[in-house]
Amino acid sequence: MFDTSKVGHSFPPFTIEVERCKIHELALAIGDDNPIYHSREAAQAAGYADVPLFPTAPTMFTFWGNTKFVSNLVNLGVNPMAILHGEEEFEYLAPINPGDTLTGMTTLVDGKTRKGHAGSMDILKLETRYTNQHDQAVLVARTVVIVRG
Amino acid sequence: MTTNAQVPTKVYFEDVQVGDAIPRLIKSSVTHLQLVRYAGASGDFNPLHTDPKIGEMLGIGGIITHGMLIMGFVGQMLSDYVGPTALRKFDVRFKGMTHLDDVITCTGTITEKFEADGEARISGRVKAADQNGDVKLIGTFVAALPRRNAAQ
Numbered sequence: 001m002f003d004t005s006k007v008g009h010s011f012p013p014f015t016i017e018v019e020r021c022k023i024h025e026l027a028l029a030i031g032d033d034n035p036i037y038h039s040r041e042a043a044q045a046a047g048y049a050d051v052p053l054f055p056t057a058p059t060m061f062t063f064w065g066n067t068k069f070v071s072n073l074v075n076l077g078v079n080p081m082a083i084l085h086g087e088e089e090f091e092y093l094a095p096i097n098p099g100d101t102l103t104g105m106t107t108l109v110d111g112k113t114r115k116g117h118a119g120s121m122d123i124l125k126l127e128t129r130y131t132n133q134h135d136q137a138v139l140v141a142r143t144v145v146i147v148r149g
Numbered sequence: 150m151t152t153n154a155q156v157p158t159k160v161y162f163e164d165v166q167v168g169d170a171i172p173r174l175i176k177s178s179v180t181h182l183q184l185v186r187y188a189g190a191s192g193d194f195n196p197l198h199t200d201p202k203i204g205e206m207l208g209i210g211g212i213i214t215h216g217m218l219i220m221g222f223v224g225q226m227l228s229d230y231v232g233p234t235a236l237r238k239f240d241v242r243f244k245g246m247t248h249l250d251d252v253i254t255c256t257g258t259i260t261e262k263f264e265a266d267g268e269a270r271i272s273g274r275v276k277a278a279d280q281n282g283d284v285k286l287i288g289t290f291v292a293a294l295p296r297r298n299a300a301q
Contacts, residue, residue: 022190025186025189025190026190026191026221028186028190029183029186029187029189029190029191029218029221030187030190030218030221030222030224030225031176031177031183031222031225032221032225032228034225034228034229036233048234052232052233052234053233053234054221054224054228054233055221055224055225055227055228055233055236055239056217056220056221056224056239059191059192059193059217060190060191060192062192063191063192063193064192067192070195080195081195081196081197081203081207083195083197084243085215085216085217085243086242086243087240087241087242087243088216088217088220088240088241088243089238089239089240089241090236090238090239090240091237091238092236092237092238092239095234142240
């Protein structure tokens with residue numbers, strides 16, 4: 001069971017630079033060969049300012065921007081091996097381009113322990129708000145994590 | 150305040166009707182190599198997704214796919230349909246685990262057309278399911294589309 005007194009707690013902020021090569025790598029892993037994700041020239045020819053953000057690219061910001069993400073969860077009393085990903089939500093507030101530097105702040109916005117006949121599970125809701133180098137809010141990522149007891 | 154850039158035109162607001170199906174995307178079967186690549190790309194190195202021994206130990210039938218890879222497949226479908234910068238919101242709820250060799254098909258339907266923040270927007274439902282019809286995730290999205298008359 002995790003420490004419910006931590007609801008409302010924010011982890012230390014982290015920064016990450018948006019890189020073309022990481023967007024290329026993510027699209028490649030997903031198997032999306034749309035040239036806009038693999039070449040700036042192709043992206044510009046298609047009308048984009050630069051290589052655009054792949055829709056699920058924010059997941060890279062969470063893990064690569066905050067390499068302590070998993071240990072943050074462990075500090076809440078979560079066993080990473082027992083984690084199931086319940087929900088994910090992205091709200092895209094403003095354009096994000098390669099070269100931007102994002103600052104993310106993750107908050108444990110809700111958490112509860114649910115007891116059932118199969119045992120108990122913890123349900124944690126995390127929200128990460130990102131601003132860019134101009135202090136403009138650009139992205140919100142919300143994650144529901146289920147931890148099997 | 151909405152400062153999102155206008156999108157290169159994939160589809161016009163006027164051409165979309167509530168109930169329209171989004172062109173489906175059928176992905177190649179999930180491979181172990183793909184999960185290793187996805188772990189590196191995303192930075193999610195949880196061994197549940199890369200080490201078969203862990204999956205056996207936990208009794209979940211070997212390696213399970215990163216849920217975010219399946220959301221990525223749906224993201225590819227939406228990117229093909231409206232373009233990535235058109236998206237304003239994209240959310241999913243994971244319903245089942247995906248294993249190696251599963252073949253995922255992504256589908257979606259337009260549920261609403263509306264105006265918000267000075268933009269013409271659509272919203273829709275999305276789904277990813279495997280070769281047996283087992284649902285892996287369901288979700289929704291909101292996208293801003295250009296108008297025909299504004300394009301001239």
